[in-house]
Amino acid sequence: MDGTVLVTGGTRGIGRALTERLIGAGARVAVVGRDRERLAELAAEHGERVTAWPVDLADPAAVDGFLNEVTERHPDLSVVINNAAVQTQTDFLGADPVAMRPVLRREIAINLDALVAISTGLLPHLRERPAAAIVNLTTGLALAPKRAAPVYCATKAGVRSFTRALRYQCERDAPHIRVAEAIMPVVDTDMTRGRGTGKISADVAAAAVLAGLERGRAEIYVGKARLLPAIMRIAPAAGHRLLRDG
Ligand SMILES: NC(=O)c1ccc[n+]([C@@H]2O[C@H](COP(=O)([O-])OP(=O)(O)OC[C@H]3O[C@@H](n4cnc5c(N)ncnc54)[C@H](OP(=O)(O)O)[C@@H]3O)[C@@H](O)[C@H]2O)c1
DSSP states (O other), X not given: OOSXXXXXXXXXXXXXHHHHHHHHTTOEEEEEESOHHHHHHHHHHHGGGEEEEEOOTTOHHHHHHHHHHHHHHOTTEEEEEEOOOOOOOOOTTTSOHHHHXXXXXXXXXXXXXHHHHHHHHHHHHHHTSSSEEEEEEEEGXXXXXXXXXXXXXXXXXXXXXXXXXXXXXXXXXXXXXXXXXXXXXXXXXXXXXXXXXXXXXXXXXXXXXXXXXXXXOSEEEOGGGXXXXXXXXXXXXXXXXXXXXX
16 A cells, blocks of 8 residues: 555554554554554554554544644655544433533544544645545444444444545545445454454454455445345344344
8 A cells, every 4th residue: 555544543453453454565554542652562563664643532632733743744644544433331311411421522522523623634635645545434333323332323323424425525526535434343352342242353354444445445344244234224123123232
């Protein structure tokens, strides 16, 4: 892959696997995360191939500062992978709404607000590149939510909708910028520790995302998530029931 790829949440899980695979394929990777130790480890291990960006994506000022710097440091930045996200298990009727509010606001800021800021903030730069791509990670839960994580599901449905509309704009005005959504199944990472069955590894998930990107897919359905569009078309109520208790 030519040029620099930005991976948010590249310190762990799927983002880490994407980072390792991209480096293996010869790319340079700008990695965003909060964990300075892991960021330093990555930079030490991969030398010039990695630049480490300690940014708390819940902090809009930190996101703005990052956006001001990253293209100066990487004029060849061509691919943006918005991978970072958090998932809060929330029982609205059993929890204290006042205590819950900052946690949920933070979840929205990381999963949706920062992703919109990064995607739109880098568009003027990507527009000047000969070829570019934005890939946003979502989940089958963007199509049908689960009971246990309402705000996570809402942010991912928001990302799905935003990604499609941004794709329409780029198809019309900047067709050399591809805008893709990668719809993930359950993957074995910290996010799903202690729950979920039939998980695939972060490396298998990352390989599928990059293969989809390589093939120019607008929607990259990974693993079992491939079944969802047909299920939701043929039997939407069954699809909702299937994911509700996940
Ligand atoms: N795992 C699954 O089953 C699954 C299923 C469907 C979709 N997905 C999606 O796949 C993506 C990756 O998930 P994952 O399972 O790999 O998650 P993960 O293992 O929990 O890793 C999350 C990554 O996001 C970063 N991150 C979290 N909060 C951040 C913040 N405030 N600022 C900067 N970085 C932050 C973390 O970095 P630091 O620790 O350094 O902050 C970490 O690198 C997410 O978009 C998720 O919604 C995952």
